[in-house]
Amino acid sequence: MLKIILLSDLHIADNGVEIWNTDTLSHFISAKHIIENDSDADAIIICGDIADDGSLWAYKLVTSELDQLKVPVYYVPGNHDSIDNMSAIVNPESFLKSFVIDDWKFILLNSVMPNPETPLKNMARGMLDTSTIYRLKVELDTDYNICVVMHHPPIEQEGWLNRKLLDNKDDFNSIIAEHQNVKLVFYGHTHFHSIREIGHTKFICVPSIGFAFDKDLPKFQIDNGKEGFLKLILNGDDIDCTKFLIK
Numbered sequence: 001m002l003k004i005i006l007l008s009d010l011h012i013a014d015n016g017v018e019i020w021n022t023d024t025l026s027h028f029i030s031a032k033h034i035i036e037n038d039s040d041a042d043a044i045i046i047c048g049d050i051a052d053d054g055s056l057w058a059y060k061l062v063t064s065e066l067d068q069l070k071v072p073v074y075y076v077p078g079n080h081d082s083i084d085n086m087s088a089i090v091n092p093e094s095f096l097k098s099f100v101i102d103d104w105k106f107i108l109l110n111s112v113m114p115n116p117e118t119p120l121k122n123m124a125r126g127m128l129d130t131s132t133i134y135r136l137k138v139e140l141d142t143d144y145n146i147c148v149v150m151h152h153p154p155i156e157q158e159g160w161l162n163r164k165l166l167d168n169k170d171d172f173n174s175i176i177a178e179h180q181n182v183k184l185v186f187y188g189h190t191h192f193h194s195i196r197e198i199g200h201t202k203f204i205c206v207p208s209i210g211f212a213f214d215k216d217l218p219k220f221q222i223d224n225g226k227e228g229f230l231k232l233i234l235n236g237d238d239i240d241c242t243k244f245l246i247k
Contacts (some may be wrong), residue, residue, distance in 0.1 A: 002101055002234040005035055005071075008047035008151075008188030011080065011210030012062065014055035020222060024052070024210035025061075027227050030246040031209050032065050038231075041071050042101055045108070047188035047206045048078025048151030050086070054120075059089035074099065076108050078151040078188060079122040079164075083112065098139055104234060105144035109136065111152040111166055111187075124164040126152025126189075128172060136172075140179045145234075147184040148176070154187060155203050159215030161190045176201055183239065184232075193228070193243050206230055207243055 016025040035041065044066060051058035066073045074094050077083050087095060098107045111126035128136070128150075140146060152166040154173060166172060176182050182201050191208035192215060212226035225247050233240040 002104060002232075003041045004106075004232040004234070005041045005044045006047060006149075006186055006206045006230040006232060007031060007044065007209050008206035008229075009049040009078065009191055009208035009210050010046070010058075010062065011049055011052040011208075012058040013052045014057050016057075016061070019052050020211055022211045022222065027209050027211075027246055028062070029065070031229055032069070034244060034246065035229075036069055039069065039071070041069075041231075043099070043106075044069070044071050044073045045106070045149055045186070046073065046075050047149055047186060048076050048112075049080040049188065049210075050075065050078070051082070052080050052210070054080065054082030054085055056085050056089060059086055063089055063091075072099075074106070074108055074149075076149055076151055077110060077112050079112055079124050079126065081112070081122075082120070083110075100144060103145055104147060105139070105142060106147045106149060107136065107139045109148065109150040111150040113167070125167055126150070126165070127167040133168075133171065133175070136175060140175070140182065142181070144181065146179065146182040147186065148182060149186045152187060152189050153205065154185060155196060155198065157190055157192075157205075157215070158194070160219045161192055161213065161215050164189070173198075186230075192223075193230070195241065202239065202241075204230070204241055209246065 113123040191213040193207035212223040214223040
């Protein structure tokens with residue numbers, strides 16, 4: 001049996017400054033304490049937007065706190081992240097790497113699209129570049145069960161959350177449809193937990209640690225108290241995914 005913890009959209013600002021009148025740093029620390037009290041996880045995966053502003057301070061803080069858990073941590077960047085700053089702080093063996101545990105292979109992809117007009121910032125929407133698509137095809141040629149992780153949604157979302165998706169989601173989904181061993185696709189970005197099954201694959205949006213939204217609330221209205229993370233249990237053919245609130 002495997003236990004994987006998935007977090008997303010921490011949005012920690014430089015020096016822990018509040019954003020959107022929300023103390024995202026305290027949310028992250030609360031999540032860490034919950035995970036610490038349930039400490040038999042096999043791995044932790046963070047699905048992007050670790051920092052809100054790409055600050056070195058945020059990456060140093062997050063890696064320092066999570067290293068205390070003595071659990072392997074793997075990182076995927078989001079549109080708010082600085083890949084250069086992340087690369088300078090995060091263990092290179094944990095950043096955008098694939099890894100195998102038992103009969104599962106986890107493939108971590110970079111869906112961040114640089115902004116050509118503002119080099120230090122990224123586009124809000126995402127894309128898998130040519131080299132990433134090639135790598136995905138190569139990585140899928142295996143007998144392992146597959147879990148793919150990225151930041152941007154590769155499928156349509158509900159309500160006003162259906163925005164800033166993966167630009168080449170159709171290409172991605174055509175590849176996924178050809179591989180029956182792809183059981184799970186996790187992503188973040190929308191700040192709203194959802195599960196949708198398409199063919200042989202479950203597409204799961206990881207809830208936000210920093211601040212939550214809801215498809216039924218007005219655009220960008222924070223859904224206080226719905227911040228959380230996921231615990232994934234893989235036991236043979238059984239897949240169980242549970243959301244834990246941090247408040």
